[in-house]
Amino acid sequence: MSTATPAAGHRHAAKVAGAVAVRAEQVGKVFAGRGGDVVALQDVSMSVAPGEFVSLIGPSGCGKSTLLRLVADLDAPTSGSLEVFGRTADAARRAQDYGIAFQSAGLLPWRTVRGNVELPLELHGANRRLRRARADELLALVGLADFVQSYPHQLSGGMQQRVAIARALAESPSLLLMDEPFGALDEMTREHMQTELLRICAETRAAVIFVTHSVPEAAYLSDRVVVMSPRPGRVQEIVDVGLGEAFRREAALREDEAFFRAVTRVREALHGVEPASRAAAGDTEEPTAGWHDDGPAVDLNADEPAAQRNGEPTVGPNGERPVEPNGEPPVGPNGERTAGRSPGTPAAAPGAER
Numbered sequence: 021m022s023t024a025t026p027a028a029g030h031r032h033a034a035k036v037a038g039a040v041a042v043r044a045e046q047v048g049k050v051f052a053g054r055g056g057d058v059v060a061l062q063d064v065s066m067s068v069a070p071g072e073f074v075s076l077i078g079p080s081g082c083g084k085s086t087l088l089r090l091v092a093d094l095d096a097p098t099s100g101s102l103e104v105f106g107r108t109a110d111a112a113r114r115a116q117d118y119g120i121a122f123q124s125a126g127l128l129p130w131r132t133v134r135g136n137v138e139l140p141l142e143l144h145g146a147n148r149r150l151r152r153a154r155a156d157e158l159l160a161l162v163g164l165a166d167f168v169q170s171y172p173h174q175l176s177g178g179m180q181q182r183v184a185i186a187r188a189l190a191e192s193p194s195l196l197l198m199d200e201p202f203g204a205l206d207e208m209t210r211e212h213m214q215t216e217l218l219r220i221c222a223e224t225r226a227a228v229i230f231v232t233h234s235v236p237e238a239a240y241l242s243d244r245v246v247v248m249s250p251r252p253g254r255v256q257e258i259v260d261v262g263l264g265e266a267f268r269r270e271a272a273l274r275e276d277e278a279f280f281r282a283v284t285r286v287r288e289a290l291h292g293v294e295p296a297s298r299a300a301a302g303d304t305e306e307p308t309a310g311w312h313d314d315g316p317a318v319d320l321n322a323d324e325p326a327a328q329r330n331g332e333p334t335v336g337p338n339g340e341r342p343v344e345p346n347g348e349p350p351v352g353p354n355g356e357r358t359a360g361r362s363p364g365t366p367a368a369a370p371g372a373e374r
């Protein structure tokens with residue numbers, strides 16, 4: 021895109037050349053509580069290449085939001101290491117390497133649509149003319165050119181979500197972190213937003229980490245899908261979707277046999293079905309296709325017993341959420357239990373506080 025702010029240009033120049041977008045090595049996160057410690061993540065190793073679209077999928081409470089929050093430097097790991105473009109998550113946050121869009125759009129109701137998108141730029145000192153040009157460009161990109169002067173309450177949920185995505189893109193982030201951003205949308209709007217998101221990715225070439233409970237959504241959007249197992253959250257398997265580069269996909273792919281096969285592969289990985297049984301069940305693909313991650317520093321934890329194989333509930337084929345095995349109330353999609361900081365709100369935009 022053409023109207024990156026001067027700050028954005030400087031920032032990209034400062035990135036470590038050749039660095040992967042995100043590299044997590046043996047990342048662990050333990051929450052200490054009165055009732056004992058909760059191991060939210062254990063030995064999570066994964067990587068995301070620049071421009072790559074990676075989804076996180078797994079049962080409620082398996083640590084997807086926690087992992088995203090660690091990458092966003094909204095919280096710190098208790099073990100292991102995390103790099104964003106070759107630097108610490110903290111340094112990446114200061115450099116505004118990423119934009120965040122979470123499930124609730126988190127728009128400021130007293131600001132216009134344009135004012136909401138301008139906010140991160142305003143916070144970082146971009147002048148009025150630049151802010152307006154950038155906001156209007158992004159709002160056109162997400163199909164809201166006619167609504168720049170509207171207020172959030174005058175928009176539908178899907179339109180508000182698009183404003184949130186435009187806001188997340190405001191500073192030309194090289195990495196987009198999205199936590200169930202389309203969770204509240206009806207199926208048609210959701211499909212439309214998925215197509216839009218890929219189009220935006222094609223233009224911006226941002227890497228994306230996208231949390232979802234929907235298997236078809238993960239398959240349609242992603243280059244790779246990281247399937248996580250429940251507490252302690254681990255990487256159970258990484259599925260290479262194998263549908264060509266994600267950002268080049270078109271809506272017609274949804275009716276393609278190759279897409280159905282990809283959905284099946286992700287679903288089976290989620291349910292812990294072994295590749296061999298898949299072959300026996302008539303999956304005629306190369307036995308190894310899609311089951312190995314070629315990216316750097318990926319730990320498949322292949323020898324770990326998948327919790328689903330032990331009869332624990334998992335996410336349903338259409339992304340429906342299971343009841344927590346121990347009857348605990350599920351954690352909100354944005355990990356709301358973390359007091360005081362709602363990452364979907366502008367106040368928590370990278371670099372906007374702390």
Ligand SMILES: Nc1ncnc2c1ncn2[C@@H]1O[C@H](COP(=O)(O)OP(=O)(O)OP(=O)(O)O)[C@@H](O)[C@H]1O
Pocket residue numbers: 051052053058059060078079080081082083084085086087251350351352353354355357358359
């Ligand atoms: N701030 C916190 N304090 C204590 N425990 C937490 C906190 N945030 C998350 N947890 C715990 O960490 C685990 C993972 O939570 P997380 O929100 O990352 O799950 P999730 O995979 O995003 O779930 P969902 O699909 O329901 O959004 C849960 O057991 C949760 O109770």
Ligand SMILES: [Mg+2]
Pocket residue numbers: 084085086199351352353354355
């Ligand atoms: Mg969550």
